[in-house]
Structures are given as C-alpha cells and as structure tokens.
Amino acid sequence: MSESVSTAEAPGAGLPPQDGGPGVFQRHWTTIVFLGPALALLAVWIVYPTIRTIIRSFYDRSGDEFVGLDNYQTLFSDDTLVTAIKNNFLWLLVVPAMVTAIGLVFAVLIERIRFSVAFKVAVFMPMAISLFAAGVIWRLMYEKDPSRGTINAGIAVVKDAVSPPGALQAAQPSTDAVEVVADGSLVLETPLEPGSVAQLGLTGIRASDVRDDAVQAVVPEPLQGGITGVVWRDFKPGGGTPGVLEEEEVGLPGVTVELRDVNGRAAYTAKTNPDGTFGFEEVEAGTYRAAIGAATFAVPYAGVSWLGERLITPAIMIAYIWVWAGFAMVVIAAGLAAIPRDLLEAARTDGANEWQVFRRITIPLLAPVLTVVFITMLIYVLKVFDIVISIAPGSVQDDANVIALAMWRTSFGGVNDFGLGSAIAVFLFLLVIPILALNIRRFRREV
Amino acid sequence: MKKRWMAFALLVGALAFVAAGCGGDDGGPEGSEDITGEISIMAIWGGAEQESFQAVIDGFTDLYPNVTVSYTSGGDNLAPLLSSAVEGGNPPDIAAVGQPGLMQGFAEQGAIQPIDDLRDEIVDSFGESVADVGAVDGTQYGVMFKGANKATIWYNVASFEEAGVEPPETWEELLEVASTLKAAGITPFSVGVDVGWPITDLFENVYIRTAGEEMYDQLTNHEIPWTDQSVKDALAQMAEILGDESNLAGGRETSLQTEMPASVAKVFSEQPEAAMVIIGDFAPGVVADNPLEPETGYNVFPFPSIDGSGPAVVGGGDIFIQFRDSPAADAFLEYLTTAEAAEIWAARGGFSSPNKDLDDGVYPDEITRATASGLAEAESFRFDMSDLQPSAFGGTPGAGLFKAFTDFVANPDDIDGIAQQMEQEAARAFG
Numbered sequence: 001m002s003e004s005v006s007t008a009e010a011p012g013a014g015l016p017p018q019d020g021g022p023g024v025f026q027r028h029w030t031t032i033v034f035l036g037p038a039l040a041l042l043a044v045w046i047v048y049p050t051i052r053t054i055i056r057s058f059y060d061r062s063g064d065e066f067v068g069l070d071n072y073q074t075l076f077s078d079d080t081l082v083t084a085i086k087n088n089f090l091w092l093l094v095v096p097a098m099v100t101a102i103g104l105v106f107a108v109l110i111e112r113i114r115f116s117v118a119f120k121v122a123v124f125m126p127m128a129i130s131l132f133a134a135g136v137i138w139r140l141m142y143e144k145d146p147s148r149g150t151i152n153a154g155i156a157v158v159k160d161a162v163s164p165p166g167a168l169q170a171a172q173p174s175t176d177a178v179e180v181v182a183d184g185s186l187v188l189e190t191p192l193e194p195g196s197v198a199q200l201g202l203t204g205i206r207a208s209d210v211r212d213d214a215v216q217a218v219v220p221e222p223l224q225g226g227i228t229g230v231v232w233r234d235f236k237p238g239g240g241t242p243g244v245l246e247e248e249e250v251g252l253p254g255v256t257v258e259l260r261d262v263n264g265r266a267a268y269t270a271k272t273n274p275d276g277t278f279g280f281e282e283v284e285a286g287t288y289r290a291a292i293g294a295a296t297f298a299v300p301y302a303g304v305s306w307l308g309e310r311l312i313t314p315a316i317m318i319a320y321i322w323v324w325a326g327f328a329m330v331v332i333a334a335g336l337a338a339i340p341r342d343l344l345e346a347a348r349t350d351g352a353n354e355w356q357v358f359r360r361i362t363i364p365l366l367a368p369v370l371t372v373v374f375i376t377m378l379i380y381v382l383k384v385f386d387i388v389i390s391i392a393p394g395s396v397q398d399d400a401n402v403i404a405l406a407m408w409r410t411s412f413g414g415v416n417d418f419g420l421g422s423a424i425a426v427f428l429f430l431l432v433i434p435i436l437a438l439n440i441r442r443f444r445r446e447v
Numbered sequence: 448m449k450k451r452w453m454a455f456a457l458l459v460g461a462l463a464f465v466a467a468g469c470g471g472d473d474g475g476p477e478g479s480e481d482i483t484g485e486i487s488i489m490a491i492w493g494g495a496e497q498e499s500f501q502a503v504i505d506g507f508t509d510l511y512p513n514v515t516v517s518y519t520s521g522g523d524n525l526a527p528l529l530s531s532a533v534e535g536g537n538p539p540d541i542a543a544v545g546q547p548g549l550m551q552g553f554a555e556q557g558a559i560q561p562i563d564d565l566r567d568e569i570v571d572s573f574g575e576s577v578a579d580v581g582a583v584d585g586t587q588y589g590v591m592f593k594g595a596n597k598a599t600i601w602y603n604v605a606s607f608e609e610a611g612v613e614p615p616e617t618w619e620e621l622l623e624v625a626s627t628l629k630a631a632g633i634t635p636f637s638v639g640v641d642v643g644w645p646i647t648d649l650f651e652n653v654y655i656r657t658a659g660e661e662m663y664d665q666l667t668n669h670e671i672p673w674t675d676q677s678v679k680d681a682l683a684q685m686a687e688i689l690g691d692e693s694n695l696a697g698g699r700e701t702s703l704q705t706e707m708p709a710s711v712a713k714v715f716s717e718q719p720e721a722a723m724v725i726i727g728d729f730a731p732g733v734v735a736d737n738p739l740e741p742e743t744g745y746n747v748f749p750f751p752s753i754d755g756s757g758p759a760v761v762g763g764g765d766i767f768i769q770f771r772d773s774p775a776a777d778a779f780l781e782y783l784t785t786a787e788a789a790e791i792w793a794a795r796g797g798f799s800s801p802n803k804d805l806d807d808g809v810y811p812d813e814i815t816r817a818t819a820s821g822l823a824e825a826e827s828f829r830f831d832m833s834d835l836q837p838s839a840f841g842g843t844p845g846a847g848l849f850k851a852f853t854d855f856v857a858n859p860d861d862i863d864g865i866a867q868q869m870e871q872e873a874a875r876a877f878g
Contacts, residue, residue: 058574170632206632207609237611307704343751394642395703395853397845409845416838424756 017201023026050429072425084401087313091384096377099322100370103328108358109334110329119335119418124326131323135390140318141284142306142391152303165300167254168209168292174201174234175243178323184294185258191261197222198229198290202252205233210250215249217276227283229290231255251276255296259288266291267305296297307392309399316391316400320384328373335369338389371442378435382428403428470874478510484775485515490543490765491530493520501796506791507782514775520849533558538770541779543592545832547580550768553636561586562780572784574830576660577801589766591660592783593792596758596822597648597727598750603714604743606633606722614748621686623750625694628722636688637696637721639710640703640856643849646689647833647841648761649725650852654681656756663804667835673869682855684753690859696721703857708733715745725750727762728799728818741814749821760825764801764836764846793819801828809866840876847872852861 060067075081106123110116126134143149145191146156173186180199181187188198197220211235217232236248242418253274258266267288267343270278306315339362347357385404392400397409403424411421476496483484492500497520504516509745517537519529524550533537553666566587569578573591581589612629615621625635639645655663658677664679665671688694695702697720697771698714705713713720715734724730731737731745737802739745749758767783769776774858789800796811797820809824810816822828833841833848840847851869858865 138806144704145697171630203630206634209632235630235632237609237631239611239630244632302698305700308700328876386840393704394707394849395640395857398850409843 005280037302038407046096046314051428053425056418057426059419061419062447063418067419071420072427073422075423075427080398080401081406083378083398084403084406087400089380090313091317091377091381094323095184095317095320095381096374098317099324099377100332100374101331102321102325103373104366104370107332108331108362110333111336120330122303123329126323127326129323130386131320132386132390134319134323135316138315138387139307139391139393142315144303144305144307146301146303149303149306152301155304159301165299166294166296166298168202168206168252168296169203171202171297172204173378174203177201177243181291182298186292186297186376189258191289192227192290194225194283194285195222196227198227200229200231200290200292201203201234201245203233203235203242204233205235205252206247206291207233211253211274214253214276215274216243216247217245217249219245220277220279220317223279223281225283226279226281227259227288227290228277229257229274231257231272231278231292246386255292258291258293260291261286261288265288265291271416276293276345307396309396312392312396316388320381320387321389323379323387324380328377332366332369333371335366339365360369375435375439375442379432379439382432382435403431456463457865459759469848478512479778480511480513482774482778483513484773485517486773486775486779487539488516488518488541488543488779489521489532489539489785490518491521491523491525491545492523492543493693496797498796499792503783503788503791506788507779508518510782511775511778512779516779518874528807529553533770536550540735540771540773540776541767541769542590543765544765545763545765547766547830548835550581550589550766551583553768553770553862554586554588558770559588560769561588562777564767564777564780565590565784565836567606568781572786572804573801574803574828576825577703577764580764580830581768589768590685590780590783591764591766591801592789592798593765594822595727595763596760596799596818596821597762598652598821598825599728599730599747599818600723600725600750601711601714601730601745601747602723603716603719603721603739604746606719609633610722614746614749616646616748617751618684618753621697625688625723632695633719633722635694635723637705637710637724638689638702638856639707640853641706642844643851643853644833645707645710645726646685646852646856647848648727648831649685649834650681650751651761651829653684653753654678654832655759655761655827655829656682656750656753660759660829663829663832667829667832669873673873674863679862679866679867682865685855686862687861689856699857705854708735710800715739728822729817731814732797741752747814749817757826757850758821758824759827759829760822761831762822763831801844838872847876 017019035224035329056063057071058066060066076085080220110119129137130256140148141150144152145351146152161280171186177189178186179189186200186202188200190198192198199219217230219230220228222228230245231252232245233250236243236246240246240249251272251274255272257270257272257278259268259269259280268280268283270280272278305311343365344357344361347361352360383404384402385408388400388402388405388409389397398425401409407421407424407428410417410424456682470618472609488504489501496780497518501518504518508514508516511670517752521542525542525544526546529538529544529549535557538739550559552832560874563586569581569587569590577591577594578587580591581587606628607613610624610628615624628635643695651663654666654677657680662671662675662677666673666675671677683696692698696710697705702710711724711726711730712734714722714724715731717738728747730747731741752758765781769780784802786802786804786806789798789802789805792798793800793805794809794811796815799815799822801822803823805823807816807820810819836842836848848869851865851872853867855861855865
C-alpha cells in the first residue's frame with residue numbers, strides 16, 4: 001500500500017525515479033526509522049551506563065584514582081555487604097520456590113472451587129499495587145505494638161483470651177516495704193500476726209485505670225484476732241511521700257489479697273473495698289505475709305517483634321510472596337487450562353489416583369510454565385529492593401540488607417561512594433547474566 | 448501590559464518613598480535604584496515555605512526595584528542539584544544550603560565567593576558563634592538566615608498536669624520529673640530510634656553541656672577520639688534515661704522500630720503514650736492532624752542545664768552562599784542580615800531567626816517565640832555535629848553514628864563498646 005503511494009507520488013514530488021523501484025536504500029531506511037529510536041534509547045540508557053559503571057567500579061570514591069579490584073575486595077570483606085550477599089542467596093533459595101509452589105497450589109485448587117473468579121481476583125490484587133506501597137502496608141501490619149500492628153493485634157486477641165491481663169498491669173511497689181518476688185507477685189516485707197494492719201502502697205498506675213468506684217484510701221482499725229490492711233495508689237499529683245497514705249490518694253478496689261503462711265501457701269484471700277481496705281476475720285495464730293498474686297499484674301501481650309533484627313528478613317519475604325503469589329497463580333492457571341483434558345482422563349481411566357495424576361501428568365506438562373515463573377522470580381528476587389527499604393526500619397536495615405539495597409545505600413544513601421556502589425552493581429549484573437542467558441535460550445527454543 | 452507597568456512604577460515609587468522615610472536612624476536596610484541586574488536563587492523551600500521566602504524576596508525587590516530575583520525550589524535534592532550545577536558550570540547566583548559540609552566543599556573547590564566585607568554586619572546581627580557557621584578557615588562565605596533549634600523538649604501539658612510536675616530546668620529535675628511521671632503511671636519519654644538521628648541530637652545536646660564548646664568542636668573535627676572519656680561520660684548521662692526501659696514508650700524494641708514522626712505523635716495526642724519527646728523545634732510540623740492546641744495541649748521547654756551549664760543550643764540552619772559575585776547578589780546577602788528581612792518570614796510563622804536584633808514580638812505564637820528566642824539568645828550555638836561529619840559517618844541511615852546510636856539504645860550498658868565502634872567508623876570516614 002505504502003509502496004504504491006510512494007511510487008505514485010514520486011514523480012509528482014519531483015524525486016528522481018529510482019532504478020528497480022523500492023530498492024535496498026528504502027528497505028534499510030525503513031529498518032533504521034523503526035529501530036533507530038529504540039537503539040538510541042538503548043545506547044543512552046543501557047549500554048553507556050553499563051560500560052560507565054564497569055569502569056567506575058575500578059576507581060575510588062572521588063573517581064580520580066584507579067584502585068584496581070579494591071572495591072571488589074571490600075565487597076566481600078565488609079560486614080554489611082557480606083550480610084547483604086548472604087541474605088540475597090537466602091532470598092534466592094526460598095522465595096522463587098515458595099512463589100512457584102504457592103502459585104501452583106492456588107492454580108490447581110481454584111479449578112475445583114466455586115467463585116473461582118472472585119478468588120483469583122483476590123489473590124491477584126496485590127499485583128496491582130506497587131511493591132513500595134505493599135511494603136508500607138506490611139510495615140504497618142508488622143508493628144510490634146498490638147494496638148497498631150494488625151498481625152500482633154490478632155495474636156494478642158488469642159493470647160489475652162487465654163491468659164487475660166491483670167487489673168493493675170504496670171503497678172510497682174511504692175517503697176521497699178513491698179517486694180516483688182520471683183513469681184511476679186508483690187509481698188509485704190513485714191510479717192503479720194493476728195491484730196496487725198498491712199499497708200501495701202502501689203505506684204505506676206494511671207489515674208484513668210483506677211476503677212470508678214475508688215474513694216479516698218484509709219488505714220483500717222486493727223482487728224482483734226484478725227488481720228486488716230489497705231491497698232492504695234500511693235501517688236498524688238507532684239508525687240507525694242512514698243509509703244505514706246495521704247489525702248487525695250485513693251484505694252484500689254477489687255484487688256485480691258492473699259495471706260500466705262510460713263510455707264508461702266495462700267491460707268486466706270479477700271478482695272479490697274472501694275477505699276482499698278481489706279480484712280481477714282478470725283485468723284489462726286501464726287505469722288503471715290500479705291501478698292497480691294502475680295495474675296493481678298499480668299501485662300497484656302506485648303507483640304512479636306516482626307521488625308526486629310531476627311525476624312525482619314522472613315517478614316519481608318512473606319510480604320513479597322504475598323505480592324507475587326497472584327502472578328504465579330494466574331500464569332500457572334493459564335498453563336493448566338491448556339493441558340489436554342483427555343490425557344488426565346486417560347490416566348484416571350487407567351486407575352491413577354488424583355495425586356498420581358497431579359504428580360505424573362499435570363506437573364510434567366506444566367514444567368515449561370513453572371520454569372518461566374521460577375526463572376522470572378529468580379531475576380526479580382536478585383534485584384529485590386523497594387519492598388526491603390519500605391518495610392525494614394532504619395535500625396535493622398543492616399540485618400535486612402540485600403545486594404540492590406546495599407548498592408543504593410552505598411551510592412546514594414549518604415555514603416556516596418560511587419566506586420564501591422558501582423562494584424556492587426556490577427556484581428549484581430554478573431549474577432543476573434547466567435539467568436538471563438538461560439531465559440534467552442529458552443525463548444529461542446520456543447520460537 | 449502598559450497598565451501593569453504603570454501600577455508597578457507607582458508601587459515602586461510609593462515604596463521608595465516609604466523606604467526613604469523609615470531608613471536612616473534605625474539602621475534598617477536602605478535600598479537603591481542604582482543597583483541593577485538579575486539574580487537567581489535556589490533553596491529547598493517549596494509550598495508554604497516558598498511563599499514565605501518569596502515574601503522575603505519581595506521585600507528585597509521593593510528596596511532594589513531594578514533587580515530581578517528568580518527563585519527555584521530544589522526540594523530535597525538540593526545538594527545533588529547544586530553539585531551537578533557547579534560541575535556543569537551553571538550554578539545559581541545564590542543558594543541556601545543546610546549542610547556546612549557542602550558549603551565547605553564548594554569553598555575548597557573555589558565555587559563560591561568570599562563575603563568578608565559582610566563579616567562585621569553578620570557578627571553584629573547574629574553574634575560570633577552563628578557567624579562562624581558561615582565561615583571556612585577564617586573566611587566568611589555564608590549567612591545563616593534561618594535557624595533551627597534542636598535543644599528543645601516537647602511535652603504533653605495534660606500528662607504533666609496529671610502527674611503534677613513542672614517543666615524542669617536541670618538534668619536532675621528532668622530525671623525527677625521522669626520518676627514522678629512513672630509513679631503516676633505515665634511513661635516519661637517517647638523516642639523514635641528507627642533511623643538513629645534523634646539520638647544523635649540528644650547526644651550533642653548532652654555533650655555540649657557536659658564537655659563544653661571547645662571539646663564539641665574538637666570532637667566534631669575528630670581531633671579527639673570518640674573513645675575519649677568525655678564521650679563516655681555523655682553516654683553514661685544519656686543512659687540515665689535510655690538505660691531504663693520503663694522510661695521509653697513501648698519499651699526498647701518498639702522504640703527501635705518507631706519512626707521520628709510517630710515518636711512525636713505519641714506525645715502530641717489526646718491519649719498520649721508518653722509525656723515527653725526530645726526533638727528539635729520542628730516537632731509540631733511532623734504530626735499529621737495534630738489534635739492538640741499549642742500551649743494548652745502541648746508545650747516546649749529548653750533542654751535542661753547539666754551541672755550548671757549555660758544556655759547552649761545545638762541546631763541547624765540554612766546558610767546562604769554566593770556562587771557568582773555581583774552588586775545585586777551582594778545587596779541580597781546584606782539584606783538578609785537585617786532584622787527587617789527576618790521579620791517578614793518570622794511574622795508568617797514556621798521560621799526561627801538567629802538574628803539578635805529581631806524583636807521576638809513578631810513571632811505569631813508563644814511556642815515559636817520560645818524556641819526562636821532560645822536560638823537568638825544562646826550563649827553558645829553549635830551546628831548539629833552529625834551534620835558536620837563526613838556523610839558516610841554522620842549522615843547515613845544504618846551506618847556510622849546513626850547505627851552506633853541505635854545500637855546504644857538497644858544495648859545502653861555497653862558504653863565502652865559503643866565508643867569503640869564510633870571511633871572505628873570515624874577513623875575510617877576521616878581516613
């Protein structure tokens with residue numbers, strides 16, 4: 001079409017007629033026009049930077065002095081960089097396999113459930129957000145404080161249901177007269193006998209955490225043949241005098257007080273009144289210690305430190321797998337749909353059970369698709385960067401480090417050592433090359 | 448077009464009249480129509496800050512009607528932008544940088560022009576120690592027009608009232624306030640150690656008080672090692688707060704994972720998780736949807752004195768430097784040393800001026816007035832030490848000083864080990 005137009009127009013436009021019609025020049029011209037922009041962009045954005053980076057990696061921080069392989073030596077001797085390399089290999093070992101496996105399981109399962117489209121959409125959805133945004137979401141979910149982090153909130157609900165937090169969580173003795181014993185309960189130092197009055201002053205209790213019915217604490221009268229006492233919030237604005245029951249200091253109602261005998265066994269228990277007082281009538285002769293059991297001081301569940309130095313890498317991997325499992329599922333499901341049903345039917349007719357069909361028929365037929373997913377993930381995982389930087393708090397970025405992050409932090413994150421940064425980039429490039437080569441060979445074979 | 452030109456001429460005339468009227472006795476800036484030219488300025492300010500700075504520029508062009516000033520915001524990428532502009536031979540006439548190290552680098556390259564003629568005026572307006580921030584090896588290059596006071600502690604007023612405590616003036620009082628707060632069941636401090644720099648600020652504030660300015664400068668230049676006893680003493684002082692996990696909102700682990708803005712939000716809240724946060728004067732700005740009112744909801748007190756130390760401020764600031772010398776650029780820098788220039792931005796808020804001549808009545812609220820006058824009245828002002836270090840040591844998240852201080856929060860008993868770690872990193876960075 002275009003040829004006929006150009007030949008038709010050529011004489012009109014006054015161009016000299018070409019021998020042999022649309023010739024060699026014109027064909028090359030078309031090639032150049034179509035390839036030119038792409039080649040130019042490749043040269044400017046890929047070829048030149050690659051060469052420049054390789055050269056730069058042999059120079060020092062300032063770029064003035066040739067240092068040979070020094071940067072590469074640093075790469076394998078610096079602690080944080082070695083951690084980055086180790087972490088990246090851990091990523092390579094775990095993540096592509098997990099993503100492929102989970103994708104395969106999902107793909108096989110959704111064939112058998114109703115509402116499979118809804119399920120597919122739900123699993124595929126994370127692909128729609130950027131890795132950085134996914135990282136921000138997971139960072140919030142991983143927060144240690146159960147009132148902020150979703151995951152710890154879930155664990156806390158279960159934990160606190162099993163062992164509920166106490167009424168006076170963070171309470172502490174106000175003076176040395178009350179000691180904290182090994183099991184977490186508070187015990188009054190002075191032994192008690194019938195007729196004694198016990199005073200247990202506690203601090204560290206928020207005014208708003210005291211029960212509403214609490215009133216000014218009072219020291220009860222001694223009781224003939226019994227033991228009385230008071231448990232009170234030994235604090236008033238400004239601090240007051242620790243150990244002395246003063247005006248404005250309220251009793252702590254509803255606290256279970258134990259009288260422990262010489263063997264440490266709870267012989268009697270009683271609950272405190274709104275003014276903090278408690279009393280045991282008719283106590284057998286002997287010496288006792290007044291105590292408040294550890295359950296009263298049980299603190300609520302504090303949360304798993306997902307973002308701490310030990311769990312950070314697994315935590316990031318989970319988030320990354322969450323994002324990519326959908327991609328793997330969709331690709332594998334497409335491969336699954338292309339498997340000829342009659343092969344599966346034939347196997348079943350021959351008496352194979354479902355596991356055997358899956359293991360011996362489905363997987364071998366899916367192998368090319370699984371390989372694509374696996375190799376794609378290998379490349380992506382080698383380059384993993386944004387999700388690590390967005391999830392890992394600065395204090396553990398050394399522990400969560402991966403090669404690409406190390407490259408960025410070394411080059412731009414403040415160290416500003418472009419020599420070492422380039423060396424890391426080249427190292428990463430070398431790691432990716434064999435996988436790329438593998439992939440290109442596969443493309444060739446398929447074509 | 449013609450109409451606009453006439454309006455402009457009228458305005459210029461009117462302003463020249465006003466300027467002539469109020470110039471003279473009070474030593475205010477005197478404009479001139481003789482100076483002509485164009486100057487380009489680059490700084491980080493964008494958004495509301497850009498509008499405020501534009502107002503300062505307008506104040507200048509009112510005085511110098513024949514000078515055209517164009518401003519470009521470099522945003523957070525200002526440093527690399529300037530470096531590459533210098534490399535490419537096309538820097539702006541004037542730029543405001545937040546890192547003295549960057550200024551020093553430009554001075555060594557010969558990329559910026561000395562302004563020694565202005566030295567006396569700068570010392571008059573800002574005092575010796577602020578003026579020195581803009582000097583490299585005795586040559587004046589810059590004017591620190593905008594300051595930041597990092598010697599501040601913010602507190603939740605309701606929490607202080609509940610525990611019945613007053614803002615402390617000495618370190619002992621601070622510890623007492625902390626223990627009273629704890630007795631009331633309130634966690635005293637919120638710290639955001641995620642990246643570590645808030646702890647470097649705490650260290651610098653302690654160090655300038657316990658070791659003094661001279662040693663502060665020596666440590667800054669790595670003339671004394673980080674294993675020096677003075678460093679260990681300062682760390683021990685910090686451990687009086689950081690060493691006790693019950694002082695920290697959420698405990699140690701949570702603090703290590705808390706980002707700076709979140710640590711401030713824990714105090715600036717109707718249900719505060721802690722009563723105090725030790726952070727610079729920018730604190731209210733980092734809390735999104737701050738539910739509290741200044742003064743009645745949150746307030747600020749100066750970093751307390753330690754063993755009778757005088758008022759000292761560790762802070763930061765934006766230093767104006769000149770890449771190309773011209774009468775117009777000189778006039779602009781001179782204008783920045785005047786109280787009138789500072790007043791324009793100060794009245795608009797979000798600005799602390801180190802200018803001693805500025806009447807603190809112009810600040811829009813009590814809190815800015817308190818932090819800004821702390822800055823102008825400090826007996827000694829020192830630039831944030833970590834900002835003066837080679838960036839590999841003092842400015843890199845997860846490395847150098849930042850890393851050492853997060854490790855210190857994780858393990859505050861190991862003072863010798865931390866000091867050694869700092870010295871190793873410093874020795875490597877200083878080469």
